[in-house]
Structure formats: C-alpha cells, structure tokens
C-alpha cells in the first residue's frame with residue numbers, strides 16, 4: 464500500500480518530532496530529545512515509568528560516567544531531577560562553572576537498541592545527542608519506529624536525485640552551472656557547481672566543500688573555509704573546468720547551532736576536537752560517501768581533488784571515485800585560525 468509511510472519517510476517525520484519536542488516510539492520505549500523537552504512532557508513521561516537519560520560515550524567521558532554500552536551510556540535520572548538537570552548533563556556550556564554534575568550512575572545489561580537509535584535520530588536532527596527514554600507503549604499519534612532498522616537506515620547511503628539546474632555566471636568563471644541534488648530521505652539538499660564543461664572521461668579538478676556559514680558567508684577568521692571556497696572556484700575558473708560540491712554538512716555534520724556551542728567551548732579554552740567531544744559528538748560527523756555519490760551521479764569517475772584532508776581522498780577511493788592527484792589547498796591562514804589549523808594538522812591528520 465503506497466499510502467503507508469516507508470521507513471525513510473517515517474524517520475524524516477521522527478526528526479521533526481524530536482526537533483519540536485515530541486517523543487517518538489522505539490521498540491517499546493518513548494524517546495524524547497533533552498534539548499527540546501518541556502517540563503510538562505517530562506512529567507508525563509515520568510508518569511509512565513522510570514526515566515533514563517541516554518548520552519554518548521564522548522559526553523559520558525567528560526562527565527566521568529561509566530559507559531557500559533560501548534558508544535553510549537544510560538544515566539539514571541534521580542526522582543527530583545528536572546529539565547534543567549537533564550540539560551546540564553546534556554549541554555557542556557556550564558561544565559566549567561558548575562563542574563560537578565554527579566556522581567552519575569549508569570545502567571548496564573538490558574537492550575540498548577532504542578537508546579542507540581534515539582541518539583542517532585537526535586544527531587540526525589542536529590540536536591544535542593542526549594535523549595530521555597521510558598519503557599511504555601506509545602499513545603496514539605506518536606511516530607513509531609523499529610530501533611534496529613532505524614539505525615541501519617540512518618547509516619545507509621541516501622539516494623540523491625537531481626531536482627533543478629541552471630546557468631550561473633560567477634566572478635571566478637562565467638561559464639558555470641549550479642545543480643541542486645535532493646536526498647530521498649528528507650535530509651538537507653546539496654549543491655554542485657560545474658565550471659566550464661568538464662569531460663566525463665578525464666579526471667576533473669574537484670573540491671568537496673563542507674558548508675560553513677560563518678566562514679563562507681560572514682568571512683569569519685576562525686577557520687579557513689571562506690578563502691578555500693574562493694580559491695577553489697578561482698583555480699577551476701583558471702583551468703577552465705572543474706566541479707565544486709557544496710555539501711550541507713555545516714560544522715562537520717553537527718549543524719550550525721551545535722557548532723556555535725562548540726565555538727563557545729573554544730572560547731572557554733577547549734580546541735575544536737575537544738569541543739566536539741564534550742558536546743557528545745565525534746570529531747567529524749560528516750558522511751563522506753555523499754561526495755562520491757554526487758560525482759558518480761554526475762558521471763565523473765576520476766578527480767584531481769583539492770583538499771588537505773587525507774580522509775576525503777581515502778573515502779573517494781573507497782566509493783568508486785579514483786583520485787589521480789591531491790591538490791593542496793592551503794589559504795586563508797591568519798592569527799585567529801593558526802591554533803585551529805595546528806589542531807587539524809596534529810589531531811585530525813590534515814596535511815598542512
């Protein structure tokens with residue numbers, strides 16, 4: 464029956480539910496995102512059973528809570544804990560000012576699929592990766608998802624469909640086109656800028672650029688993204704051909720709100736990697752398969768890749784795009800981003 468939502472469609476709904484503060488049902492649990500939880504919803508969830516707080520092992524490490532479940536920890540929520548308590552565990556903003564959140568006691572044994580799926584959904588909704596769960600049957604109206612299949616679907620590669628394209632003369636290259644590609648799973652659209660008319664049977668000068676509102680649009684000095692974007696377009700204009708993929712993976716995939724939380728932690732003295740970890744994220748939450756899928760969809764098989772990140776090269780090779788050459792892209796170094804670039808070199812393996 465085609466009028467019944469598919470799993471990807473239901474996941475897309477669940478993302479919106481979590482963002483507006485609604486719980487979703489996962490394998491006999493109700494799960495809500497801490498970031499959007501209201502006191503009324505917390506009270507209602509409490510009425511149904513014992514509330515558990517799911518956080519990632521990264522956040523648990525910062526809080527000195529034992530993560531018995533590998534990549535996640537199930538924190539017991541004290542009976543008198545309110546929404547502010549949950550937020551303080553989820554959000555590291557005040558870790559330094561109010562250092563002692565615990566001691567936090569965590570569960571071991573039992574099934575963790577619902578907790579893991581709920582955290583993955585919160586991440587994919589670009590919320591803080593912290594969720595409350597209670598074992599209960601869903602009341603009518605809530606989105607219901609199977610935990611295991613949801614996790615598998617979130618980890619799978621979403622198919623991308625081209626939706627629209629037009630000529631777009633650029634300062635760097637008058638003969639340019641912009642194409643919009645839309646993932647089938649309701650995720651963010653991504654853009655492909657094609658410069659000149661690159662032949663499909665030869666390696667193309669290519670750049671996979673991850674969105675950076677602060678650097679690309681505002682000219683922030685905290686990173687090198689803006690200068691990299693413009694240097695790549697200029698090089699392609701000079702070469703007469705190229706393809707720049709603008710991937711909407713803001714903040715290495717954590718979203719702009721979480722990136723600003725990370726920047727606030729950086730103002731408190733943590734580096735870019737530590738800030739992501741304190742928030743409960745990995746250093747890099749991007750899915751690099753995406754760029755390879757877009758290039759394949761556009762008919763390219765081989766690239767001269769403009770990047771300083773060896774992981775991008777490896778991921779292209781692993782997903783069907785031959786990298787015949789890595790073209791370094793070291794521009795935009797300034798006193799504000801020296802430390803950031805040093806951390807990328809020392810901790811993230813960037814060739815700088």
Ligand SMILES: Nc1nc2c(ncn2[C@@H]2O[C@H](COP(=O)(O)OP(=O)(O)OP(=O)(O)O)[C@@H](O)[C@H]2O)c(=O)[nH]1
Pocket residue numbers: 671672673674675676686687688691712713714715716717722725726735739769770771772775792807813
């Ligand atoms: N989470 C987080 N994201 C950041 C930070 N600074 C920049 N970004 C994001 O990082 C992404 C760019 O990634 P980079 O690590 O600079 O570079 P790269 O894409 O891995 O490698 P290159 O191809 O060499 O540019 C963009 O999505 C930016 O929004 C930060 O401090 N924290």
Ligand SMILES: [Zn+2]
Pocket residue numbers: 675677678679686687688689
């Ligand atoms: Zn940037």
